[in-house]
Amino acid sequence: MARTPAPGTRRRILEASAKLFGEQGVRAVGMQQVIDATGVGKSLLYREFASKDELIAAWLRESDAQWWERAEEVTAPHSGDPARQILALMEFFHASVREPDFHGCIYYNTSSEFREPGHPGRQEAKLHLKGLCNWFRDKGVEARAEDPDALADMLMLIVGGTLANGEVLGETGPARMALAATELVLRQYAPNALTTATR
Amino acid sequence: MARTPAPGTRRRILEASAKLFGEQGVRAVGMQQVIDATGVGKSLLYREFASKDELIAAWLRESDAQWWERAEEVTAPHSGDPARQILALMEFFHASVREPDFHGCIYYNTSSEFREPGHPGRQEAKLHLKGLCNWFRDKGVEARAEDPDALADMLMLIVGGTLANGEVLGETGPARMALAATELVLRQYAPNALTTATR
DNA sequence: GTCTATAAAAAGATAGAC
DNA sequence: GTCTATCTTTTTATAGAC
Structure with missing residues (x-):
């Protein structure tokens, strides 16, 4: 109880890191910037990480x-309707x-x-994206898709294309087609599920 | 004639940079590494760039x-058949x-x-991707697509998704669907052009 | 426990030697 | 013209002051 750092320390460091890494990129941000943003000492940061x-x-x-967590909030209201x-x-x-x-992304x-x-950055990325791909596949199974794996990979293509193009070209570029592309893919790979979803 | 650097210098620097930047990423590569890879002096590198x-x-x-140039080689044989x-x-x-x-990518x-x-990195990226998007749009016009811009953005979605997912998950991931996705999009956005292309 | 000072290495860039 | 040495800043990480 007495040898652990202040309870909020680790959380504060992670919040500051999230903001800095997310906005500027990881290699662009030094540990000193994380320290300055948290007000925490250097030694304490290296004790936590x-x-x-x-x-x-x-x-x-x-x-x-x-x-x-946020994805759950968005999808939970449509439980039972995978499309x-x-x-x-x-x-x-x-x-x-x-x-x-x-x-x-x-x-x-x-x-x-x-x-x-x-590298941990690669490993965590792989885990996250495979997790997302698995979620799509599970929904594909629930939607009675003939080939849930193909459906999932198609949807991953749309996700990657939306985010990668969105970063460079903004929202008015290819990212604007995300939903239309999804409907097109669903109509092809899970047609029965979609009829109930979009008129 | 006498005050310009050796003719191959600039080209050698660009070739070494292409290899290093491409393989390791730009921020991961220092100017010293470029110098070591080319054998050129530091001062000369900063004279060129x-x-x-x-x-x-x-x-x-x-x-x-x-x-x-390589894209031309790949597409030239199919001139007249935009799909x-x-x-x-x-x-x-x-x-x-x-x-x-x-x-x-x-x-x-x-x-x-x-x-x-x-930043020049962003600007050049934007230029390249917009150029690619324009190429898709032009082919869409040639293919008598009803909405060439929508077709182009759809294809950019596939390109971005293929390359972004390919970087993390490799060729066996979503990238494997690149061609099937393209056919699906063509069938939807330029159906007449496609009948001649794929049986 | 927490912060300050300080390595030790590498970054981008410049000045000077030949 | 070309390379070597150096400068300044910044990087990640550690040791020590309180």
């Missing part, structure tokens, strides 16, 4: 958990591109910033 | 020119993901590495 790589990994893991849940999640992606401080971005095969 | 940003811009511009040209270019993208030293990657609005 032994290295920058550990901080990166913790940030991505926490972001993954928080993202799934509409998929469309709701895709609308959620599209909305993120429209936000003024959108800077791309932290998983695609961070993975591309660290090319070393075993 | 006044700053790292200038080197980045020159690298991306040169890569754009070289990319369009097939689009499919050929998409197959070209898919093939790049399959290459053992694929590290994502240098334009999506570099744009995400430099968030400052006016």
Whole structure:
């Protein structure tokens, strides 16, 4: 009880890291900037996170958990209607591109910033994206898709294309087609499920 | 004639930069590494490129020119058949993901590495991607698509999704659907053109 | 426990030697 | 013209003051 740091310390560091890493990119942000933003001492930061790589990994893991919480909120109202849940999640992606401080997907971005095969940034990115792909596949099964894996990969194509193009070209570029593309894919890969979802 | 550097200097610097920036990412590579890889002196490098940003811009511009040369080679054989040209270019993208030293698209990657609005990395990325989008639109017009802009943005979604997912998840992931997705989009947005292309 | 000072290495860029 | 040495800042990380 007495040897652990102040309770809010770790959370504050992660919040500051999320803001800085997300807005400027990971390699663009030094540990000193994280320290300045939190007001925490250098020694304490390195006590919580032994290295920058550990901080990166913790940030991505926490972001993954928080993202799934919001995704649940968006899809829960359409429980039992997998096609509409998929469309709701895709609308959620599209909305993120429209936000003024959108800077791309932290998983695609961070993975591309660290090319070393075993880097935590790559591993967490892979985990997050595979998790999303699995969610799509499960919804595909629920929607009685003939090939749920193909459906899931198609939807991942739309997600990646929406976020990658959104980062460079903004919301008025290819990202604007996210929902239309999703409907097109659903009509092809889960036609029965879609008839109930969109007139 | 006598005050210009050795003729191959600039080209050698650009070739070394292309390899290093492409494989490791731009922020991960220092100017010293470029110097070590070329054998050129530091002063000479800064005579050719006044700053790292200038080197980045020159690298991306040169890569754009070289990319369009190869794209021409791939699409030229199908001149007059825009749907097939689009499919050929998409197959070209898919093939790049399959290459053992694929590290994502240098334009999506570099744009995400430099968030400052006016950064040359962002500007060149925007130019390249808009150029590609325009090429798709022109082919859409040639293919008598009802909405060539929508078709182009749909295809950009597939390109971005293929390259972004390919960087993280490899060729066996969503990238494998690139061609099927293209056919689906063509069938929807340029159905007449496609009948001649795929049985 | 928490912060300040300080490594030690690497970054981008410049000045000067030949 | 070309390379070497240096400058300044910034990076990640550690040791020590309180």
